[in-house]
Amino acid sequence: MRLLLVVVALLLAGCGSGATTAAPTYNAADVMFLQMLIPQNQQGIDVVRLAKDRPLPASLKELASAIEVTQQSEIDDMKRWLRDWGQPETMDMDPHAHAGHGGMKMTAPDLVGALKTASDADFTRKFLDVLSGQQQGAVELAQAENGTGGGVNTQARDLARRVIESRSAEVGQLLNFKA
Template identity: 30%
Template sequence: MTSEADLDTEEVPEQPTWSRWVIIGGALLAVLLIGGAAGMFLTRAVDDPGSTATPARGSVEVGFAQDMSTHHLQAVTMAGIARDRTTDPQIKQLAFDIERTQLEQVGRMKGWLMLWDQPEQAIGAPMGWMTEPMQGHGGMSAPSSVNPSGGALMPGMATDKELSKLRSLSGREFDVYFLQLMLRHHEGGTSMAQYAAAHSSLPALKALVNSILISQGAEMDQIKLMLSGRGAQPLPA
């Protein structure tokens, strides 16, 4: 017979690692779905009631929603790699925050595209909605990446070669390179968001842009401090 003392000292089996990640993955999927519902609601509720026009293909609104969704999803991919690979609690928390925030924002933008009857991804090269030179902070050109295979990349996005390098690293080298790539990625996304806000009158888009600028601005400040604390610098412009 098992005594109460035996029950008190009996060890509770530790939850398997895979189970914890399944729970986290489910939570992130829920965030994406909630974001999509929020995107549809905000488009209906916040849009100018005096305007019946729906953003058309090639417009700033449609192009931004398509390209920024793709841009965000790469950040989510890099954050997922970091969350699984790093042993640094600060990096893990930053990665989780990026996944959660950007998946919710992607959900909003995909909700808009569905309401506007537009494809989730742009047809042809990205950034076609930007008809004027894009400027970054302080009037400097926004940071960009060059795809070795010749395809165009959006500002700040990592190339396939850079992502392969990230996956090959470990320890401090991994942490530093992740922070460097994510800082450049956020800088590029910030410039895209600023351009969209300056060239669109859609209240829902302006509200999202404000959210992006606040969240990514705080994360960029944090990343710079984390790089400095690890004796590293941002990637060359």
């Protein structure tokens, strides 16, 4: 019996020595953030592409082009991270599954549809409205990622910080066009 106790004590001691528990590299909040931001970014790209053949100020076309490049680069990074984590790129389509990030922040399809069919005379105003709201939605998603109970992945949290900064600046620029 004494030998059994010694063996058990040695086994238990061995379990704790040298074995370290690594902190998780990502959590469910990180995965949800990326899965929600991918379609949100894709919708932003779709919206800014509508401006290519419309009569807009050159500076607004440049901003739209920069948004497209930035958001596509982010999508590529996010998809790669999810693949590396063994997670699906698409999210759970149950709207209640996204409550932790404040729900989906997509622009209503009817607003995008109205933008597609807007006359050239109305396009600029509608474009500014739709794109401002769309970019603000990305800020709200990113704030949830970096808030309490949010993500733990350094890359995802850094992306969220950059989204907050860049999209907030873009909304400011868009509002200046309205003035």
